[in-house]
Amino acid sequence: MISPHLYLLIILLNQATVWASELDILVVGLFRDFAVVEINQQRHTLALNQSSPEGVTLISADSNRAVLDINGQQREFELGGQIGGTFSPPQQVTVSVWPHNGLYSTTGSINGFSVDMLVDTGASAIAMNAATARRLGLDYLNAPRVGVRTASGEELAYEVRLERVELGEIRRYNVRAIVIDGPQPQQTLLGMSFLDTLEIRREGDRLELLQRF
DSSP states (O other): OOOHHHHHHHHHHHHTEEEETTEEEEEEEEETTEEEEEETTEEEEEETTOBOTTSEEEEEEOSSEEEEEETTEEEEEETTOOOOSBOOOOOOOEEEEOEETTEEEEEEEETTEEEEEEEOTTOSSEEEEHHHHHHTTOOGGGSOEEEEEETTEEEEEEEEEEEEEEETTEEEEEEEEEEESSSOOSSEEEOHHHHTTEEEEEETTEEEEEEOO
16 A cells, blocks of 8 residues: 555656657756756756756756756646656757857857857856846856956956856856956957867858757
């Protein structure tokens, strides 16, 4: 005979199940900044921005709910709540960037604001100047200080998190960025904190950015 407590636990776990296009996702534990998730009966403990081998990424978590990125789309899980139905992943998203004067410039958005960006695989993170950060409403002066090396030498910078970065239909959340306390770089650098989630291909002169999942 199943005990009442075990029966309740089974109900809660079953209610948190989502079928995600061949991915059977079950949230079995919720904590601040990490979650325990079973994917196709394989258990993973995910910290913020960490991805499982199946490509499921934890965006946020607390003791009440977790937000998971599944194939580029966000789904919210509450322990004891249910997200029903079959999840249909979107087709692979591709953004093409053409060179201008030998540089790959494009326009995207950060936290809903339009931003001109330079694709820079040599930059470890998205980097912007102080004026751009203020325009985006970033409270960077209260963020952790870091030292960065630029063409002008060592610069004082601040490490921040961007709520949402979009390039065409490619969208990423909670992206690390650097704000340099000065006028440089004149154009925001789209660095590897965003690009390392993408597949980058050259097709002739054109740069193809493909969302992996």
